Amino acid sequence: MLTESSESTLERLLLREEIEQFLYYEAELLDDRKFDDWINLIAEDIHYHMPIRRNVKFGTQERENTSSLSEISWFDEGKRTLAGRVRQINTGLHWCEEPFSRIRHIVSNVRILEVNGDEVRVNSSFFVWQNRLQDEVNLFVGRREDILRRDEDTQWKIAKRLILLDQNVLLAKVISTFF
Amino acid sequence: MTALVRSYGDRSLRSLVDLDRGLVSREIYVNEDIYKMELEQVYTRAWLFIGHESQVPNPGDFVVSRMGEEEVILVRDRKNELHVFLNTCRHRGMKVCRYDDGNTLVFTCPFHGWSYDTDGRLVGVPYYDAAYKGDMDKSEWGLPEVAQMCNYYGSVWATWDKGAPSFEDYLGPYADMARRVFQSTDGEDNGVELFNPVYKWRIPCNWKFPGFSFDGDRAHGAMTHRSINVAAIGPQGDANGGNRSPLLAPFPYTDYEMTVPELGHGGHNAIYDQPGVAPYKDTWFTEPGIDDYYREQREKKREKYKDKYIVGETAHIWPNVNIQPHRILIWHPHSAGVTESWRAYPIDRMAPQFVKDAQRRYMMRYGGPCGLTESDDMENWNYASAASTGTVAKRFPYNFMMGAGHAFKDEEGAPGMTLNYEVAEENQRSRLRRWLEFMEAGSWEDIYPVNPVSPSAGQAVKAERGTV
Ligand code: FES
Ligand SMILES: [Fe+2]
Numbered sequence: 007m008l009t010e011s012s013e014s015t016l017e018r019l020l021l022r023e024e025i026e027q028f029l030y031y032e033a034e035l036l037d038d039r040k041f042d043d044w045i046n047l048i049a050e051d052i053h054y055h056m057p058i059r060r061n062v063k064f065g066t067q068e069r070e071n072t073s074s075l076s077e078i079s080w081f082d083e084g085k086r087t088l089a090g091r092v093r094q095i096n097t098g099l100h101w102c103e104e105p106f107s108r109i110r111h112i113v114s115n116v117r118i119l120e121v122n123g124d125e126v127r128v129n130s131s132f133f134v135w136q137n138r139l140q141d142e143v144n145l146f147v148g149r150r151e152d153i154l155r156r157d158e159d160t161q162w163k164i165a166k167r168l169i170l171l172d173q174n175v176l177l178a179k180v181i182s183t184f185f
Numbered sequence: 186m187t188a189l190v191r192s193y194g195d196r197s198l199r200s201l202v203d204l205d206r207g208l209v210s211r212e213i214y215v216n217e218d219i220y221k222m223e224l225e226q227v228y229t230r231a232w233l234f235i236g237h238e239s240q241v242p243n244p245g246d247f248v249v250s251r252m253g254e255e256e257v258i259l260v261r262d263r264k265n266e267l268h269v270f271l272n273t274c275r276h277r278g279m280k281v282c283r284y285d286d287g288n289t290l291v292f293t294c295p296f297h298g299w300s301y302d303t304d305g306r307l308v309g310v311p312y313y314d315a316a317y318k319g320d321m322d323k324s325e326w327g328l329p330e331v332a333q334m335c336n337y338y339g340s341v342w343a344t345w346d347k348g349a350p351s352f353e354d355y356l357g358p359y360a361d362m363a364r365r366v367f368q369s370t371d372g373e374d375n376g377v378e379l380f381n382p383v384y385k386w387r388i389p390c391n392w393k394f395p396g397f398s399f400d401g402d403r404a405h406g407a408m409t410h411r412s413i414n415v416a417a418i419g420p421q422g423d424a425n426g427g428n429r430s431p432l433l434a435p436f437p438y439t440d441y442e443m444t445v446p447e448l449g450h451g452g453h454n455a456i457y458d459q460p461g462v463a464p465y466k467d468t469w470f471t472e473p474g475i476d477d478y479y480r481e482q483r484e485k486k487r488e489k490y491k492d493k494y495i496v497g498e499t500a501h502i503w504p505n506v507n508i509q510p511h512r513i514l515i516w517h518p519h520s521a522g523v524t525e526s527w528r529a530y531p532i533d534r535m536a537p538q539f540v541k542d543a544q545r546r547y548m549m550r551y552g553g554p555c556g557l558t559e560s561d562d563m564e565n566w567n568y569a570s571a572a573s574t575g576t577v578a579k580r581f582p583y584n585f586m587m588g589a590g591h592a593f594k595d596e597e598g599a600p601g602m603t604l605n606y607e608v609a610e611e612n613q614r615s616r617l618r619r620w621l622e623f624m625e626a627g628s629w630e631d632i633y634p635v636n637p638v639s640p641s642a643g644q645a646v647k648a649e650r651g652t653v
Contacts, residue, residue, distance in 0.1 A: 090416030102564040176386035180560040
């Protein structure tokens, strides 16, 4: 604290506030099913990656999360496929989201890890509730590591997203939402 | 057995499955007692898919797999032999392996410390001399091992039943097709490896919904998958209306539902009008270089198979596995109303990395619980299962009439197979037919060798190809 001027402390707090507000706004777009607005927050070069989490022996934790270089993940894609998902939901014929589920993204534990030019690396935790038809409930809990990039149009764009879902065997029949 | 009879009235299993009329009671998809009986009658007897040797390339490598509801370990021992063991300690039943995969010298039980060599032998028991005082013979207390295991061109299969026929006999006329699935795209045996790891996820439906309909339910595609083309996930991108599947240029062919009703296997398979393999058609418009690889591979395969008539590319191996050149689908029973679905993706072992990457990414966006195509299958299987459990609902049998009584044989085009129009429910009836035999059988002797099934009366023995 002593080495930091009050000016830079204020800057840091403002940035955190701005990032938090952006992440909450993003969550709200998804919960309100404004998928076209959401996809607009996605950078053209995004890597959207949700690895599978393995049960591995102590000392080999570097193998816990599957690699996007050679292994299978739940999601490992770019904007092209994400945009395809949005178009598919928007047909109204995508039966696993027709009628829509009630989905709520709770985002917390927001922490800025690094500021690098116009990019910010940020951690956040999520708790996603899905209630489908009458009584189907799926819970998704985990952590994200994002790279957000400043953008004139939307303030920020999501340039990279690593999603660590805290499950091994996926307990939901499908993942029909975004994280 | 008494409880069983009571839970679905005084009806026999046979009366619940009327395949001549195509009427099948919902009971067999939802009844808890019938489900428990399946675990015994089907899952301890049938040959089941375990994995692939590429998952355990080195001595000491292991990966967990599953047979029915129970977890097994596929392991390569120090002498390079493959084994499949039940994952349970002989002392008090603890899981001896709680990792998904890895490499080990021994499996040491975390409860009291019994340890087992990778060949299954019990090699370590704490207090052995002091407390057992020589009363226990360790050689009798190894890990429970499957009765038979088969490494079929790199794929590993097993059964708990000594009396089961060999895996090749179990496959029957599908042996050749199954062999080709594990070839690389240039037609070389043992030519693939699996991407790691396999997808594992739970679908709230009876295992027979996916297990008995997949590759036998062409009628579902147009409706279930109506929303998929707009996403253009296929290798050709937006071309061809965004179709999710690669473009193909096969020789002139006729597509059938093809099955061996005696064994329960079957798939959507083509009979080609000429021998050999058709030339490759470019389809990877979204990624450069991929077509060049596959085209070159295809030319090598064409050379190898130029005089041979090929039938079909995929096979459903009864009861719960579907094998295809780029994907293996397994539906494990988890409870009467839940399936644990597994999905493995084979790829040419020798393919360059960029081809492996492109194929891997295509498979991830295509299928599994996050794939764009199959999410809608899951919704349908889930709620079809859910809406079948009601007391009143169960009074109304499922309709399996599509194409019933219209099957035929074509011994020249597809020896040993029974055929039907490409949109039929012949394969589903075939699987149910074999299911009934397994459920009623006292042992393998009652169900193998099989009794030939002839297509229902009233149908010509052979319809003209291309006209059905
Ligand atoms: S249960 Fe394994 S050592 Fe006791
Ligand atoms: Fe489907």
